Each structure stands twice: as C-alpha cells, then as structure tokens.
Amino acid sequence: MDGKRGKLLIIGFGPGSFEHITQRAREAIEECEVILGYTTYVELVRGLLREDQIVVQTGMTEEVGRAQEAVRQAEQGKVVGVISSGDAGVYGMAGLVYEVLMEKGWTEKEGIAVEVIPGISAINSCASLLGAPIMHDACTISLSDHLTPWELIAKRLEAAGQADFVIALYNPKSGRRTRQIEEAQRILLKYRSPDTPVGLVKSAYRERQSIVITDLAHMLDHEIGMLTTVIIGNNSTRLYDGKMITPRGYQRKYTLNADKQALAPHQRLRPENEPWALHSVFAGEQEQQAEKSYTRALAEEALGKLYGTAPESIPLETAGFVQESIFEFAVSPGVANKKITAQQMLVLAEIVGEKGTMEYTPHHQIRVSVPTVKPEEITAKLRAAGLLVQPVGDVVTLKACDFCDGEKRDAIPYAEQIDELFGGMQVPKELKIGFNGCGMACYGAVTEDIGLVFRKGKFDLFLGAKTTGRNAHVGQPVAEGIEPEEVVGLIERILRKYKEEGHPNERFHKFFKRVKEIEGFKHEDAPVRVLVEAVCGD
Numbered sequence: 001m002d003g004k005r006g007k008l009l010i011i012g013f014g015p016g017s018f019e020h021i022t023q024r025a026r027e028a029i030e031e032c033e034v035i036l037g038y039t040t041y042v043e044l045v046r047g048l049l050r051e052d053q054i055v056v057q058t059g060m061t062e063e064v065g066r067a068q069e070a071v072r073q074a075e076q077g078k079v080v081g082v083i084s085s086g087d088a089g090v091y092g093m094a095g096l097v098y099e100v101l102m103e104k105g106w107t108e109k110e111g112i113a114v115e116v117i118p119g120i121s122a123i124n125s126c127a128s129l130l131g132a133p134i135m136h137d138a139c140t141i142s143l144s145d146h147l148t149p150w151e152l153i154a155k156r157l158e159a160a161g162q163a164d165f166v167i168a169l170y171n172p173k174s175g176r177r178t179r180q181i182e183e184a185q186r187i188l189l190k191y192r193s194p195d196t197p198v199g200l201v202k203s204a205y206r207e208r209q210s211i212v213i214t215d216l217a218h219m220l221d222h223e224i225g226m227l228t229t230v231i232i233g234n235n236s237t238r239l240y241d242g243k244m245i246t247p248r249g250y251q252r253k254y255t256l257n258a259d260k261q262a263l264a265p266h267q268r269l270r271p272e273n274e275p276w277a278l279h280s281v282f283a284g285e286q287e288q289q290a291e292k293s294y295t296r297a298l299a300e301e302a303l304g305k306l307y308g309t310a311p312e313s314i315p316l317e318t319a320g321f322v323q324e325s326i327f328e329f330a331v332s333p334g335v336a337n338k339k340i341t342a343q344q345m346l347v348l349a350e351i352v353g354e355k356g357t358m359e360y361t362p363h364h365q366i367r368v369s370v371p372t373v374k375p376e377e378i379t380a381k382l383r384a385a386g387l388l389v390q391p392v393g394d395v396v397t398l399k400a401c402d403f404c405d406g407e408k409r410d411a412i413p414y415a416e417q418i419d420e421l422f423g424g425m426q427v428p429k430e431l432k433i434g435f436n437g438c439g440m441a442c443y444g445a446v447t448e449d450i451g452l453v454f455r456k457g458k459f460d461l462f463l464g465a466k467t468t469g470r471n472a473h474v475g476q477p478v479a480e481g482i483e484p485e486e487v488v489g490l491i492e493r494i495l496r497k498y499k500e501e502g503h504p505n506e507r508f509h510k511f512f513k514r515v516k517e518i519e520g521f522k523h524e525d526a527p528v529r530v531l532v533e534a535v536c537g538d
C-alpha cells in the first residue's frame with residue numbers, strides 16, 4: 001500500500017444501453033483503476049472501458065468473492081469499481097459490499113472511501129416501455145428463493161396483492177426455478193381480477209428486448225425467464241392502445257378531458273372533497289360505529305396476513321376496501337328514441353345500486369353517478385342494453401326531438417351523425433345542440449346554444465340562444481335552407497372555432513357576441529325589451 005486512500009465505487013449502470021447510463025456512472029467507470037463485475041455486466045459496459053484498466057470478471061454466483069476482492073483492492077489504495085446493472089442498491093452489489101465492510105469494522109471516517117452511484121432500476125426501465133404502470137404505490141418482489149425462504153416471499157406476495165400495490169417481480173423464473181412464478185400467479189389471483197394487465201419485459205433497452213402485454217390469467221402462456229421483469233397492475237391499471245396505464249389517483253378528483261378542472265387545487269385538499277382520506281374515515285367511524293374504515297380494514301387484513309392470524313383471504317371487493325372512482329355519465333334511450341324499456345331500467349338500477357345516484361335532467365337524459373373500479377364494464381353493459389351513454393361536463397350534447405315518435409324520420413340520420421361526431425366533444429362551457437325534425441320545432445331547438453330545424457328537406461340554423469335568466473332569448477336565426485350534406489361540416493366548423501377561441505367558461509352566446517361573426521354569420525344583439533308599468537298585479 002502506497003499510503004493513498006483507496007476508493008470503492010459501487011456503480012449502477014442502468015439497463016445496459018449507453019444512453020441510459022448516468023453521467024456520474026460514466027465518470028466513475030472512467031475513474032476506476034480496477035473494475036469488477038459479473039461477466040455479462042462487464043460485456044455491457046465494455047465500450048466504456050480503457051485498455052489500462054484491470055477488469056475482473058466473475059460468474060453469477062460469485063458475488064461475495066467479488067465484494068471481498070473489491071474491498072481488498074481498495075484497501076491497497078486503488079480506485080475500484082464494482083458494477084451492477086440497474087441500480088447498485090436494488091438487488092445489486094451495494095448491500096453486499098457494505099456487509100463485507102461491516103465485517104471488517106470499516107468506518108466512513110477512517111476506512112476507504114465508498115460511493116454508491118445510482119442507476120435506472122428494472123422497475124423504472126421496464127415501466128417506461130410498458131406505458132405508465134407505476135403511477136401509484138408499487139413494490140418489487142424477487143421470486144428468487146436462493147437467499148430468501150419461499151414462505152417469506154409468499155407472505156410478501158399475499159400482502160402486496162391484498163394491499164393493491166403495483167408489483168414488479170424480479171427474478172421470476174430460471175431453468176431450475178419454474179414453480180415460483182406459478183405460485184405467485186395463484187396468490188395474486190386471490191386479490192386481483194384475471195384480466196388485470198400484466199407486462200413482461202425482457203432485456204429492456206438491450207439488443208434482444210421484448211415486450212409482451214398480457215393479463216394475470218394468461219401471463220404464464222408467454223415466455224418468462226431470468227431476464228424478464230414482470231409488472232402486475234393494481235385494480236385501477238388499464239390498457240390503452242397497447243400500453244399499461246395506472247391512474248394517478250384512485251378517487252377521481254379531476255376530469256381528464258376538461259381544460260378547467262371542476263375542483264381548483266386548493267379545493268381538492270378540503271376534507272369534504274376527500275371522503276376517502278384518513279380524517280374522513282375516522283369521522284365516519286365516530287358517526288357509524290358499526291362500519292369499519294377502509295384504512296383500518298386494510299391494515300388489519302395486511303397485518304393478519306403477515307402474522308398468519310387472519311381467516312382465509314377473501315377478494316378485495318368482499319373485504320370492503322376496494323379503491324373506487326366516482327364515474328359520472330349521462331344515459332338515454334337514444335338520439336331520437338325517448339322510450340326507455342323496463343329491462344333497460346332494470347339494468348340501470350342494478351348498476352346504480354345502493355351507492356349510486358340517478359337524476360332525471362331537463363335534457364332528456366338520466367345523469368348517473370356511481371362509485372366503481374371498472375367504468376368500462378358499466379358502459380359496456382348499458383350499451384349492450386341498447387342505451388346511449390355520454391360524458392357530462394363541459395361537452396357538446398345533442399338534444400333531439402322524438403321526430404313524432406319516429407314518424408318524421410327523414411332527419412334522424414343527420415341527428416345521429418352529429419351526435420356521433422360531436423357528442424361529448426370538449427368545449428369551453430357545456431353546449432347544447434337542439435335538433436328538431438320539422439318546422440314546428442316543438443322540442444325547442446331555437447332555445448339552445450345552436451338550433452337546427454329540419455324544414456322542407458333543408459335546415460334552418462339558429463345561433464346563440466340564452467336559455468336561462470331574466471334576459472333569456474331564443475337563438476338568432478342566421479340561415480335558412482342549408483343543404484343536408486352541408487350541415488355536418490358547418491356545425492363542425494362552428495364547434496371548432498368555439499373550442500379553439502372560446503375563453504374558459506365562456507358560454508356560446510357570449511362567445512358569439514364577442515367574436516361578432518362565425519362562419520360568416522354576423523352577431524346581432526337580441527331586441528331590447530321595453531319595460532312598462534304593469535296595469536294590474538305586481
């Protein structure tokens with residue numbers, strides 16, 4: 001030893017591609033006189049090594065020897081690097097090196113210098129390839145029972161499954177260890193639906209990268225090996241366009257398709273807007289002594305499982321602490337059809353159940369609010385029952401007449417087309433398109449934001465009605481005799497302009513007045529009313 005203080009750099013170099021190695025990890029590799037690593041890892045960083053560096057490659061099960069040798073070399077005054085793929089502190093070499101140092105009575109003050117350099121762990125690199133599955137509480141569980149008793153791994157799987165963590169399974173399978181992943185699937189199926197999204201990522205960001213998105217029931221139908229990381233979604237994880245997405249919040253306090261959120265940030269934090277939070281749960285307990293809180297039930301079940309005292313596990317829904325979102329939507333029998341059948345009411349009643357609410361609105365729709373973990377199942381059931389399901393909020397809604405119980409049907413296809421194309425479109429403020437099938441306009445198309453009246457095979461168009469308040473007025477008649485084949489394009493252009501140029505919360509009639517002209521239609525102020533003294537009455 002030449003008196004120089006040795007240095008040990010424990011380097012996580014990420015998934016293996018050079019673009020995903022941190023600057024500090026590159027510098028650390030450059031700085032080393034000696035590099036120690038598992039053969040495969042050394043090959044992955046070979047392009048960053050210099051010829052004058054001493055490289056010590058060892059086999060997979062020789063981690064202890066590698067850590068001991070690294071410490072020994074550093075104690076001789078050398079700068080020594082121990083490399084791990086992913087993060088050196090996550091199933092990497094950092095812990096083992098510190099264990100060797102502890103055995104020797106090392107202290108930071110007097111011993112060799114030690115630096116742990118973080119890298120991108122598999123849970124992060126694999127998640128990035130799958131979409132965004134790790135958006136909520138998550139955990140990693142290694143299924144390797146070489147150093148950990150299987151009984152403990154199984155307990156961790158039980159607890160994580162029950163507590164609805166997104167789970168990343170490391171070391172899921174090898175040539176000899178094939179049952180562990182089957183057992184993990186069996187345990188998790190007790191708490192999660194068979195169609196829970198699962199991502200299998202092999203060799204993330206390396207040459208032989210492969211990505212499979214499957215579900216909990218079918219994950220074993222695909223190839224899983226030592227280089228695979230298995231990411232299992234929680235009860236909220238969804239598939240979208242081949243990606244796994246876990247929503248940021250379980251309870252929806254935001255509306256994704258809204259430019260302006262229903263609750264401002266400071267409002268979201270109010271206790272009344274967080275009925276699922278701990279403070280509300282305890283308040284609820286005081287008021288309803290008999291009812292267990294989500295949190296308490298969760299904690300009791302999880303602790304019971306850990307200590308093996310709880311009764312046989314039950315599905316999350318039955319346990320009463322499933323994490324639900326409030327799903328709001330509007331439902332109606334159809335664009336023209338206004339008759340709802342008894343069977344459809346039964347389907348709706350079953351969906352709304354005890355916890356949901358239904359409100360009949362002036363817009364020929366039933367507005368539904370229901371807590372659920374699977375909104376897409378609800379919409380699928382309602383659509384299968386022949387009901388029309390539409391979003392609510394600041395969106396476009398078509399209000400059509402019933403076309404004289406379907407007898408005056410000529411305009412129905414246009415109404416259906418407009419509803420299909422623009423119904424639910426996000427706009428600055430809720431907008432109704434009134435659509436009536438004849439000049440009688442008995443369903444009040446002229447009193448909506450945009451009015452379309454089908455008359456003598458063509459359309460009359462009204463813009464900018466003000467439907468409420470003391471100065472309510474009908475829409476301005478801006479055009480007559482619009483050809484049917486032109487009407488859809490015209491409505492689209494009007495809506496686009498409003499969507500793009502309207503101020504947040506600006507109603508359509510105010511927008512029309514402000515911009516003065518839409519599609520060549522000039523705004524005219526509504527007639528000013530003359531106030532007269534009433535001759536009788538107050």
Ligand code: SF4
Nearest residue numbers: 401403404437438442
């Ligand atoms: S607006 Fe005309 S077509 Fe529609 S229901 Fe009334 S009368 Fe019938």
